[in-house]
Amino acid sequence: MCLAVPGKIVSIEGEDLARTARVSFGGIVKQVSLAYVPEAEVGNYAIVHVGFAISLLDEDEALQTFEYLQRMGELDELESQPGGPQSRESAE
């Protein structure tokens, strides 16, 4: 029930609690309330739940999942080198 889907804001109209956007979910466009994301701008990606945008996606943070993997890979390489750190704690 907490299903919420990311979509791209293509246009905005109205003000305050009545501010709404047309949001594209891979081509399917729906009218969505922006009452809870007053900072929203055209081009932002919003997480939408039952007709309401509940957050705007942070592009930098979205890369974290992949950067985390990369960091783990680098740690493994360090650990496998002779004389390299023996544990994760000491490598950090």
Place this chain on the structure above:
Amino acid sequence: MKYVDEYRDPEAAQQYLAAIRGIVTRPWTIMEICGGQTHSIVKYGIDELLPNEITLAHGPGCPVCVTPVEVIDKALQIAAQPNVIFCSFGDMLRVPGSIHPANANGSDLFSVKAAGGDVRIVYSPMDAVKIAQQNPDKRVVFFAVGFETTAPANAMSVHYAKQNRVSNYSVLVSHVLVPPAMEAILASPTNCVQGFLAAGHVCTVMGYTEYQPIAAKYRVPIVVTGFEPLDLLQGIYMCLLQLEQGRCEVENQYSRSVRREGNQPAQQLVAKVFRVVNRKWRGIGEISHSGLGLTADYADFDAELRFGLSQYRAQEDSECISGLIMQGAKKPQACTAYDNRCTPDHPLGAPMVSSEGACAAYYRYRRLRNKNLVEGSGV
């Protein structure tokens, strides 16, 4: 689709799985409390890809599943009345109520609809308010269930109705909150959960500061986690790393959507329209301060008061073991009714109804796979 497809990358998933295998030294049990996460875990078989030492327990994370039977009964009784349009999210329509003489018009909302009741599925509570505005001679009731994620939308519908004097609109409220349920599980003498994945969209609304006292008090790691396979694998990895290192912190895997303080405008309207109340959880019982009810300012919009149902009580059916399943004590296949007396077509309990319920997820994804294995086709 951007922000979806990249989090389903098989190569990155294999890397996370290898990393998980590399750090696990002993058995651990981690619980997710979100039906969306349960659905993803079972759909992608994530629990079966993990090392044998890891058990994923599926917590009470499906609002459809935890809505108590007496509230379902109240919905059935309201929906069966003349001049009522009863609006609901689609997955509530098949949830069985109790066997009670007052439910003569049907054992679930679909049956009430089949018997002539005006029951409508809506996408958003705001659609229900619009139906009320278009039908001023009808009493329009919205079934306001859900976790913290859904509370801002439901709050807005009531606030809008009050502002615009939509007096024929009311809500049957059965809202539940995640942190008190986590505490109830952790405080149980039979608790087996050692770490939690917190629900990404609940935390998108509420932030995650309220989990910090729980992590400290019960010494459990809690990782706010998203819904795609890579989100779940990263969340599980982060939780296991904490367990293996003896840490118990609140960490945020789903940082592309979740901010520490959550969504402040949403929290403000929720706090205006709703107040914290005790709530019954189907299969578990009453949990103190675990739900939301309307504040006095919005009490006029309470369907229970309008229809005189606030004192109604009903007993749960004893055959469904949903309480044990939602506390992580049993898996769906361990239920004697699973896949025989209880199926999605004829559910005995709510976890078999919603696609987010653990029983329905296992029925949908595991049953077919098991059949294929038996028939030798494999998957």
